[in-house]
Amino acid sequence: MNDLDQLKELLFGAEKEALDSIAERVERREVRTADIADVLPEAIHQSHKRNQDLVDSLSEPVGECLQQAFREDPQTYGDALYPVMGPAIRKSIMHALRTFAQQINEAVEHSVSPKGLKWRWQASRAGIPFGEYLLQKTLQYRIEQAYLISRENGLLMGHVHHESSKIKDSDAVSAMFTAIQDFVKESFSPDRTGRLESADMGDFTLWAVHGPHALLVCVIRGVPPKSLRADLSAILERIHFRYGDAIREYRGDTSTVPDVEVELERCLRFEARQERSRGRGGPSVVMIVLLLALAAAFVFLGAQSWLHSQQLAQLSRALDEAPGIHLTDIERAGGAFRVRGLRDPLAPTVATIAESIDIEAGRVTSSMQPFQSLEPEIILARAIQLIGPPESVRFEMSGRTLIVSGDAPMSWRRELQQRSLGLAGVDRLDLSGLGASDLRAIRERTKALDEKKFFFENGATLADSEETALIEYAQQLRLLADDAREIRHELVVTVTGATDATGPEDINARLSERRALAAAGVLAEYGVNSQINAQPAMPPADVLPRIETEKRFVRVDLRLRAPADLQ
Amino acid sequence: MISVTSKVCVVGDFAVGKTSVAERFVNNHFSERYLSTVGVKIDTKEIDFPRLGVAQKLVIWDVAGSDRFGGKEMAYLRGANGYIFVADGTRPVTLSAIDNIHEQISEHYEPVPAVVLVNKCDLVAEWAVNDKRLESLRAKYGNVYETSAKNGDEVEGAIIRLAEMIIENDLRDE
Numbered sequence: 001m002n003d004l005d006q007l008k009e010l011l012f013g014a015e016k017e018a019l020d021s022i023a024e025r026v027e028r029r030e031v032r033t034a035d036i037a038d039v040l041p042e043a044i045h046q047s048h049k050r051n052q053d054l055v056d057s058l059s060e061p062v063g064e065c066l067q068q069a070f071r072e073d074p075q076t077y078g079d080a081l082y083p084v085m086g087p088a089i090r091k092s093i094m095h096a097l098r099t100f101a102q103q104i105n106e107a108v109e110h111s112v113s114p115k116g117l118k119w120r121w122q123a124s125r126a127g128i129p130f131g132e133y134l135l136q137k138t139l140q141y142r143i144e145q146a147y148l149i150s151r152e153n154g155l156l157m158g159h160v161h162h163e164s165s166k167i168k169d170s171d172a173v174s175a176m177f178t179a180i181q182d183f184v185k186e187s188f189s190p191d192r193t194g195r196l197e198s199a200d201m202g203d204f205t206l207w208a209v210h211g212p213h214a215l216l217v218c219v220i221r222g223v224p225p226k227s228l229r230a231d232l233s234a235i236l237e238r239i240h241f242r243y244g245d246a247i248r249e250y251r252g253d254t255s256t257v258p259d260v261e262v263e264l265e266r267c268l269r270f271e272a273r274q275e276r277s278r279g280r281g282g283p284s285v286v287m288i289v290l291l292l293a294l295a296a297a298f299v300f301l302g303a304q305s306w307l308h309s310q311q312l313a314q315l316s317r318a319l320d321e322a323p324g325i326h327l328t329d330i331e332r333a334g335g336a337f338r339v340r341g342l343r344d345p346l347a348p349t350v351a352t353i354a355e356s357i358d359i360e361a362g363r364v365t366s367s368m369q370p371f372q373s374l375e376p377e378i379i380l381a382r383a384i385q386l387i388g389p390p391e392s393v394r395f396e397m398s399g400r401t402l403i404v405s406g407d408a409p410m411s412w413r414r415e416l417q418q419r420s421l422g423l424a425g426v427d428r429l430d431l432s433g434l435g436a437s438d439l440r441a442i443r444e445r446t447k448a449l450d451e452k453k454f455f456f457e458n459g460a461t462l463a464d465s466e467e468t469a470l471i472e473y474a475q476q477l478r479l480l481a482d483d484a485r486e487i488r489h490e491l492v493v494t495v496t497g498a499t500d501a502t503g504p505e506d507i508n509a510r511l512s513e514r515r516a517l518a519a520a521g522v523l524a525e526y527g528v529n530s531q532i533n534a535q536p537a538m539p540p541a542d543v544l545p546r547i548e549t550e551k552r553f554v555r556v557d558l559r560l561r562a563p564a565d566l567q
Numbered sequence: 568m569i570s571v572t573s574k575v576c577v578v579g580d581f582a583v584g585k586t587s588v589a590e591r592f593v594n595n596h597f598s599e600r601y602l603s604t605v606g607v608k609i610d611t612k613e614i615d616f617p618r619l620g621v622a623q624k625l626v627i628w629d630v631a632g633s634d635r636f637g638g639k640e641m642a643y644l645r646g647a648n649g650y651i652f653v654a655d656g657t658r659p660v661t662l663s664a665i666d667n668i669h670e671q672i673s674e675h676y677e678p679v680p681a682v683v684l685v686n687k688c689d690l691v692a693e694w695a696v697n698d699k700r701l702e703s704l705r706a707k708y709g710n711v712y713e714t715s716a717k718n719g720d721e722v723e724g725a726i727i728r729l730a731e732m733i734i735e736n737d738l739r740d741e
Contacts (some may be wrong), residue, residue, distance in 0.1 A: 153646020175609040175626045183605045186639035252572035
């Protein structure tokens with residue numbers, strides 16, 4: 001060591017040791033690291049207190065560090081976040097379920113009410129789902145007031161309201177709300193983490209949106225949608241972003257949060273209002289007219305439906321009662337009727353029956369299968385159709401007996417007997433009430449010509465005038481016999497001779513016979529077969545003619561004989 | 568003028584006249600029902616200080632309670648800009664209650680301006696606080712007033728003094 005070094009040692013020995021020590025600490029990395037580690041926490045603390053620079057500097061690298069760490073070891077961070085994420089997720093799910101339940105409640109409430117029916121109709125007209133329309137209609141609200149309150153001391157930082165809102169002392173309201181918040185938190189939240197987020201007060205709903213340092217309280221008229229809370233949260237976040245420290249350290253000086261009302265004004269823009277009715281709160285004229293029209297339509301449709309039901313019953317009854325128709329099914333489709341069953345061709349048609357009870361035939365469609373009815377009315381109709389009786393004849397059914405009454409020629413009577421043989425439903429004919437007009441006429445003519453006397457002068461010779469009369473009589477008989485034959489009757493002619501009482505009886509008897517034969521001969525000449533009565537005509541004593549000449553005669557007796565099958 | 572709003576809490580033992588003191592000078596107040604239900608009642612009072620260029624609004628929290636506060640009452644005191652401690656001059660024990668309450672507040676919150684009102688000074692015959700005790704109070708709290716909520720003695724002056732101190736405190740912090 002030379003003198004210079006010794007001098008340096010003497011003068012700067014202590015400083016040199018210090019310099020060496022500093023140089024060693026600067027040069028040796030581990031020492032330098034240990035030194036920085038000693039002061040780093042304090043340095044960070046001071047820098048953070050001083051200004052925002054440290055936060056700005058660290059935000060990006062710290063963010064990247066976290067991202068990388070999550071990527072590389074998600075399990076560890078997942079486990080660490082589990083206690084936080086679990087409650088957060090549960091809370092989110094509960095919130096969503098609560099919202100869903102509220103919407104279901106509203107949907108159920110409105111689905112069957114008159115308003116709900118009206119909205120259903122309007123939704124279908126608008127072509128949107130009912131649920132969507134329901135939300136639009138039920139979420140009517142308006143934010144009347146908004147308070148921005150310091151969470152630290154409950155002091156009011158800003159307050160806005162609609163002009164129409166009645167305002168009490170907003171500072172007192174702000175403080176009281178904060179007090180109630182604290183009261184609720186302390187009284188009902190065991191871990192003091194719960195918070196009052198909403199309250200209902202009549203027409204108003206009060207919502208509190210919580211930020212880190214401020215509380216946004218909105219007084220809302222009506223029912224707000226749940227999505228509004230997210231919008232309000234966004235406004236509160238914006239306020240926090242803009243005013244930051246001023247909010248955190250707010251001590252009542254509103255000048256530290258300038259224009260905060262401008263931010264709060266955004267809240268008042270949220271509203272969804274029902275369309276104003278044109279009247280003074282009452283239903284509109286159009287609505288009244290629509291309702292009346294709807295009511296009228298309901299009444300009309302109801303009446304129509306009732307009328308159609310009545311007509312259905314009426315038609316069913318008429319078809320059941322109609323002879324020759326068997327109804328198997330009848331149904332109504334709106335104002336029309338469909339009928340199925342069986343119908344005898346002789347029965348009235350379904351259309352005819354419908355018209356008979358004032359139902360338009362066009363409204364009735366029928367599908368009827370043909371069949372042969374054995375109902376008395378149809379048997380009668382069938383008999384009339386097959387037999388074709390004259391107007392003077394009447395048919396009736398009694399059980400399975402066809403009763404024929406009235407008047408008809410004998411020839412038709414024979415036809416009746418033949419044709420009725422194949423008539424379904426007729427086992428027997430009753431003709432006791434059926435008269436024969438032609439037979440009656442023959443009988444009357446027979447009666448008129450019966451017991452006709454022709455007088456003789458002497459012997460067996462007719463007087464001239466009597467002979468002429470007998471010839472004329474014979475001609476009439478001939479016609480009568482022919483007509484009787486037409487109706488299958490035989491005219492039986494008997495000639496009896498008579499004499500006066502003078503002379504012997506045996507001579508008189510022969511004379512009587514001769515006279516009868518003479519008359520019968522005349523009749524025969526004109527085609528009238530007759531038989532001779534061997535017994536002379538001896539009128540009863542009380543009616544004996546006084547004049548002798550009147551006792552010399554022949555008497556012609558007539559009798560109609562019916563054929564055996566008509567007797 | 569600068570508008571400032573300040574939170575002032577009125578605290579003290581039972582029946583010392585806290586509510587009467589507050590009502591003596593407030594502009595607006597809520598129903599007293601809140602005091603028995605929620606445990607606090609809010610009133611407001613506006614005071615102008617032209618000299619300071621400040622229009623101050625005091626939001627007065629009349630906190631129900633005794634000499635021991637629970638969690639709810641302590642929550643009400645959070646962020647207060649000033650305190651009005653009220654005691655009953657006819658019951659010396661209520662002055663001790665102020666000390667208890669002050670200790671509790673000091674454990675939870677930063678110190679802020681305060682005034683002490685020894686109330687009911689109109690009840691002269693029953694007055695039980697001697698000058699020595701008052702002096703010790705002044706030494707501890709600074710501003711001690713003998714008040715009467717009944718006839719208004721010193722109440723407004725005490726509150727205005729507190730308001731001034733709050734403004735001064737705020738200006739000093741800035």
